[in-house]
Amino acid sequence: MYAQANMISKVSNPAFVLHDHSPEDVARATILGLQKEPFFIFDMDEAYRRIQYFKHKLPRVQIFYAMKANDGELMLKLAVATGLGFDCASIHEIHKILRLNVPPTDIIYAVTMKTPEQMMYARQSGVKRATFDSPSELVKLKEYWPDVELLLRISVKSDSVYQLGIKFGCNFETEATDLLDKAACMGLRVAGVAFHVGSTCLSPESYLKALQQARYLFDYEAKAGRTMRILDIGGGFFCDDNLFEQATSVIRKGLDELFPGPNVQIVAEPGRYICETACNLYCNINNVKTITKNDKPLNMVYINDGLHGSLRSFEKWHTIHKFELETTKHEELEDTILWGPTSDPRDCLTEVQLPRCTPRDWLVFKTQGAYASTFSSKFCGFGLVQTRFLISFDLWNKIKSHKVFRPSDFVIQPDVSSPLQSTMPPVVPAESCKHTNLNTLIDYLTSD
Ligand code: PLP
Structure with a gap:
């Protein structure tokens, strides 16, 4: 039904292959070159380490990377080269990943609320699996995607920074079995159960509760003579080492106890965990002024990215530093408020203690690899922040021959100080400036 896309694209910002690199050194060189706009430095080795560590901690679980977290071309290609599947949140994401020749299977x-057009798009593209959580979705699916393999999404209560359960998933106690029966009556195939404990989950035991509920539904289906064979444990994994160890230990034990044996395919959809720590954001300062607030001086620092750009998902666990371009002496910290560059007064990031800044200074926002570039808007006309990808020589050697990559995806002996692609619009010269020839200019000025 589907045609292989066969369209692996060329990336606009290729990865710099470096023998010995620190992201900070490359950022410093870039800034001391001609870079004027904010930029990300994305360390592909760090994302690779995260993928491998996730696999190591949950060996029975297949990763379907939640590409909404970071859909940078080289992040996606790295995910393809390391054998991941993909959780797509829109047909646009489906399109983007199929262009990398990922099999639609x-x-x-x-997504639990798809339009008929989106269902038909996915079906025609060869996608086989989707989630649902309501009777009305089943009605649409019956008409527009009757051969889909469905995953029933259940809502999970948890202590999470982003409570996805308030928006998605059916109620386990009151709705789940009815939905399973309804799907069966309609001749639709429910192949499994999906849940998401909420993004940045602080309660690892929530995974166990969800696994128990999923087990109940698998047994319910078996009693009704129907077999489910996919369990999707979602995302929600926090980058904090301790919480990740706890969550994966709970999941491993829960799976061994409740889903032993190879009959059920276990998948997860981590997003943040894979890419958050791989990337820092570097911002320059547009202007600084000092006001008095509560009888104390407060530095108002206006930076060149903000809430409507890459910092919409800026969180309290993210750290900000003045980025040292050269070794400086210790500087006193002062009360500072950080503002974004747009006209919106809510475009205010945080109050923070920073050394006094000038428009020559840069700030670094650490661990901005997840939901930073993908949340960005173009409010006030600003361009999207560009990313410089870095890869070590060793990792490049390991993955470069994967068919997803093009030689042009990498620069072998890069000039690390070269600026990233500019998002500045070209100048449309003012009328008077078009007349470089003096006579023409005089004609122009004297004509009516
Ligand atoms: N899967 C689904 C269905 C989601 O909605 C999300 C995030 O919103 C994810 C996976 C990724 O979650 P996280 O980044 O917390 O791992």
Whole structure:
């Protein structure tokens, strides 16, 4: 039904292959070159380490990377080269990942409220699996995607920074079995159960509760003579080492106890965990002024990215530093408020203690690899922040021959000080400036 896209694209910002690199050194060189606009430095080795560590901690679980977290071309290619599947949140994401020749069977369309057009798009593209959580979705699916393999999404209560359960998933106690029966009556195939404990989950035991509920539903289906064979444990993994160890230990034990044996395919949809720590954001300062607030001086620092750009998902666990371009002496910290560059007075990031800044200074926002570039808007006309990808020589050697990559995806002996692609619009010269020839200019000025 589907045609292989066969369209692996060329990336606009290729990865710099470096023998010995620190992201900070490359950022410093870039800034001391001609870079004027904010930029990300994305360390592909760090994302690779995260993928490998996730696999190591949950060996029975297949990763379907939630590409909404970071859909940078080289992040996606790295995910393809390391054998991941994809959780797609829109047909646009489906389109983007199919262009990398990912088989559509490696995609879960993890959206519970799809329009008929979106269902038909996914079906025609060869995608096989999608989630649902309501009777009315079943009615649409019956008409527009009757051969889909469905995953029933259940809502999970948890202590999470982003409570996805308030928006998605059916109520386990009151709705789940009815939905399973309804799907069966309609001749639709429910292949499994999906849940998401909420993004940045602080309560690892929530995974166990969800696994128990999923087990109950698998047994319910078996009693009704129907077999489910996919369990999707979602995302929600926090980058904090301690919490990740706890969550994966709870999941490993829960799976061994409740889903032993190879009959059920276990998948997860981590997003933040894979890419958050791989990337820092560097911002320059547009202007600084000092006001008095509560009888104390307060530095108002206006930076060149903000809430409507890459910092919409800025969180209290993210750290900000003045980025040292050269070794400086210790500087006193002062009360500072950080403002974004747009006209919106809510475009205010945080109050923070920073050394006094000038427009020559840069700030670094650490761990901005997840939901930073993908949340960005173009409010006030600003361009999207560009990313410089870095890869070590060793990792490049390991993955470069994967068919997803083009030689042009990498620069072998890069000039690390070269600026990133500019998002500045070209100048449209003012009328008077078009007349470089003096006579023409005089004609122009004297004509009516
Ligand atoms: N899967 C689904 C269905 C989601 O909605 C999300 C995030 O919103 C994710 C996976 C990724 O979650 P996280 O980044 O917390 O791992």
